[in-house]
Amino acid sequence: MRRLLPQLVLRGREPRWLAPLLVLIAVTVVYAATAGPIRAAGANPAAAYERYVFTPLTNANSLTEVLLAATPLIFTGLAVAVAFRSGYFNIGAEGQFLAGAVGVSVAGLYLPDLPGPLAVPTALLLGVGAGVLWALLPALLRVRFGIDEVVTTLLLNPVALLGVQGLLNGPWRNSESGFPVTDDFGAGYEMPPALPGARVHFGIVIAVALALVIWLVMSRTATGVRVRAVGLSPRAAGFSGIGVKRVLFRSALVSGGIAGLGGACQVLGVGQQLTNEASGGYGYTGIVVATLGALTAVGAVLVALLLGDITVGAQNASLVLQLPPQMGDIIAAALLLAVVSVLVLRRYKLRRRPRHTTEVGAH
Amino acid sequence: MDLAYLALLGAMLTIATPLLLAALGELVCERAGLLNLGIEGTMYAGAFSGFAVAHQTGSPWAGLVAALVVGMVAGLFVGLLTIGLGVNQHVAGIGTTLLLIASCDFINRLQYGGGSVPKVPKFELLLKDTPVASQYLLTYVAFLVIAPVVFVTLRATGFGLRLRAVGENPEAADAAGVRVAGTRYAALAIGGTLMAAGGAFLTLALLGSFTLNITNGRGWVCIALVIFARWRVIPVVAGALLFAFVDALQLQLVITSAFSGVPREVMIALPYVVVIVALAVTGRNLTYPGAYLQPYRRS
Numbered sequence: 278m279r280r281l282l283p284q285l286v287l288r289g290r291e292p293r294w295l296a297p298l299l300v301l302i303a304v305t306v307v308y309a310a311t312a313g314p315i316r317a318a319g320a321n322p323a324a325a326y327e328r329y330v331f332t333p334l335t336n337a338n339s340l341t342e343v344l345l346a347a348t349p350l351i352f353t354g355l356a357v358a359v360a361f362r363s364g365y366f367n368i369g370a371e372g373q374f375l376a377g378a379v380g381v382s383v384a385g386l387y388l389p390d391l392p393g394p395l396a397v398p399t400a401l402l403l404g405v406g407a408g409v410l411w412a413l414l415p416a417l418l419r420v421r422f423g424i425d426e427v428v429t430t431l432l433l434n435p436v437a438l439l440g441v442q443g444l445l446n447g448p449w450r451n452s453e454s455g456f457p458v459t460d461d462f463g464a465g466y467e468m469p470p471a472l473p474g475a476r477v478h479f480g481i482v483i484a485v486a487l488a489l490v491i492w493l494v495m496s497r498t499a500t501g502v503r504v505r506a507v508g509l510s511p512r513a514a515g516f517s518g519i520g521v522k523r524v525l526f527r528s529a530l531v532s533g534g535i536a537g538l539g540g541a542c543q544v545l546g547v548g549q550q551l552t553n554e555a556s557g558g559y560g561y562t563g564i565v566v567a568t569l570g571a572l573t574a575v576g577a578v579l580v581a582l583l584l585g586d587i588t589v590g591a592q593n594a595s596l597v598l599q600l601p602p603q604m605g606d607i608i609a610a611a612l613l614l615a616v617v618s619v620l621v622l623r624r625y626k627l628r629r630r631p632r633h634t635t636e637v638g639a640h
Numbered sequence: 641m642d643l644a645y646l647a648l649l650g651a652m653l654t655i656a657t658p659l660l661l662a663a664l665g666e667l668v669c670e671r672a673g674l675l676n677l678g679i680e681g682t683m684y685a686g687a688f689s690g691f692a693v694a695h696q697t698g699s700p701w702a703g704l705v706a707a708l709v710v711g712m713v714a715g716l717f718v719g720l721l722t723i724g725l726g727v728n729q730h731v732a733g734i735g736t737t738l739l740l741i742a743s744c745d746f747i748n749r750l751q752y753g754g755g756s757v758p759k760v761p762k763f764e765l766l767l768k769d770t771p772v773a774s775q776y777l778l779t780y781v782a783f784l785v786i787a788p789v790v791f792v793t794l795r796a797t798g799f800g801l802r803l804r805a806v807g808e809n810p811e812a813a814d815a816a817g818v819r820v821a822g823t824r825y826a827a828l829a830i831g832g833t834l835m836a837a838g839g840a841f842l843t844l845a846l847l848g849s850f851t852l853n854i855t856n857g858r859g860w861v862c863i864a865l866v867i868f869a870r871w872r873v874i875p876v877v878a879g880a881l882l883f884a885f886v887d888a889l890q891l892q893l894v895i896t897s898a899f900s901g902v903p904r905e906v907m908i909a910l911p912y913v914v915v916i917v918a919l920a921v922t923g924r925n926l927t928y929p930g931a932y933l934q935p936y937r938r939s
Contacts, residue, residue, distance in 0.1 A: 440905065610735055617727050
């Protein structure tokens with residue numbers, strides 16, 4: 278019986294059509310897996326997916342909303358990609374994003390009269406600094422004492438959120454309403470819009486420019502080669518004279534800085550005040566973005582745009598079809614798992630089992 | 641004052657229970673060579689499914705059973721990804737956590753409209769009015785049954801030996817006739833069940849209801865505890881008690897006048913910081929399980 282089933286064997290070169298085909302299979306799996314819950318929620322899966330994917334692209338206004346939703350995801354996706362590329366598993370982008378949000382708020386609240394051209398850059402710098410600072414401890418513990426960064430970066434996420442809540446319930450509570458949100462920052466702190474009249478702000482331009490820089494550094498410079506070498510094989514990189522710990526340490530801090538910049542842009546671009554909802558899990562979604570983007574800068578931008586599209590679509594579907602907006606998060610997570618699962622199969626091909634031989638190999 | 645100390649001890653045991661259960665689950669997985677970052681989502685799913693089924697049936701026992709089944713399925717799902725397909729364990733675990741949390745929040749929104757969730761019948765305290773010993777049945781089970789059983793199973797049974805073997809050196813285990821994949825699936829199923837039991841404790845014993853973000857990073861704390869304990873059962877018990885002690889202490893301190901000036905959030909964050917410090921102090925030069933993070937394929 279078992280002999281009739283085909284066998285998975287390692288393949289040599291992978292044909293060009295295989296990866297797109299596998300991704301298509303993954304998308305189909307995600308669609309099939311989410312169709313049931315969507316139907317259970319009383320909506321038609323095809324109509325729901327049309328809203329998730331296509332409706333946001335049909336008019337100029339919602340297109341700018343897609344860009345707005347994608348902006349924080351580009352930052353966190355790039356942050357995670359830079360760290361993962363070097364083999365440093367920074368799962369703390371969520372906390373570093375929040376740290377960046379706190380950093381800009383320091384500028385906004387204590388330097389309210391800074392003139393326009395100075396205010397935004399100062400605030401962004403503080404945001405980057407705060408992100409780096411939040412990434413510093415796990416990075417130090419990793420390179421000094423070999424303590425697993427996965428755990429320490431993860432644990433600092435709830436601490437960062439508690440820090441934000443502590444500030445908002447304490448010294449930074451709104452002086453007029455008494456709600457746990459900061460006062461509005463000075464007028465100079467508004468991020469200029471990326472397009473006239475739209476909500477999408479200049480942060481998207483910074484994010485795309487940053488992606489270009491990262492692409493250049495990773496693919497065209499010695500630094501990029503070192504980072505990739507450490508990520509592929511720290512031992513081999515060490516033998517060839519690369520300072521592995523230094524590369525890890527710097528990737529970790531750069532990653533934290535990028536996530537911090539993301540939090541900074543988010544606060545300055547949307548609302549100009551710090552709230553408890555400054556990050557709705559952008560740091561965690563950044564892991565999805567970076568992984569689906571194959572840890573490349575260009576890939577991260579494209580996946581962030583896709584997830585931004587689905588986010589806007591999910592808000593729309595929530596209003597029109599009464600589908601809970603969490604379906605957007607389910608799709609993102611399911612897409613991640615389905616794509617990484619099928620892409621593993623890239624290395625294998627199906628073969629008929631040989632006859633008359635006892636089975637060796639295959640699992 | 642004595643009463644306050646006893647209350648502190650009692651609260652410590654209660655707070656430690658979900659951590660102990662889930663950390664033991666993680667320990668079982670990691671000893672088999674699998675880092676299960678699905679722990680946070682599995683706890684969350686255990687908490688939510690326990691709550692939802694208790695709400696439907698009116699019985700916390702039915703809720704607990706449902707949570708255990710959900711946990712086992714979640715463990716096997718992580719196994720399908722990491723053992724069956726060989727997906728990177730970090731990505732598979734985080735992805736599973738994100739998927740489970742989003743799914744629970746989705747169902748929660750559908751069922752309860754995202755507003756206030758109902759109270760459900762919850763487990764009763766045993767030995768009421770006795771200091772310290774007044775605990776939930778699950779607390780007794782966790783400390784007096786599950787922890788010793790995991791300890792003995794890992795150390796002194798054939799299954800425990802096979803489990804450790806596939807975590808240390810799967811090639812050798814395979815050569816010796818141990819079914820590597822089967823043993824690892826079993827470890828994940830057991831681990832997932834324990835994690836979900838920890839989550840269910842939050843809704844069915846502590847709270848008697850459900851709130852969004854109920855696990856609040858407790859899964860990550862458990863991963864830290866397992867490393868802090870160097871993959872041994874007794875130090876996991878000690879670590880869970882340490883975290884719970886600091887947590888219980890902060891709960892007591894926020895109501896004492898001497899600490900009224902300290903923001904509540906700083907106190908809540910204290911146990912997380914203590915865990916990081918404990919890791920920094922004790923976590924140096926660790927020997928990880930030999931096949932940690934390594935998928936296994938016969939070549």
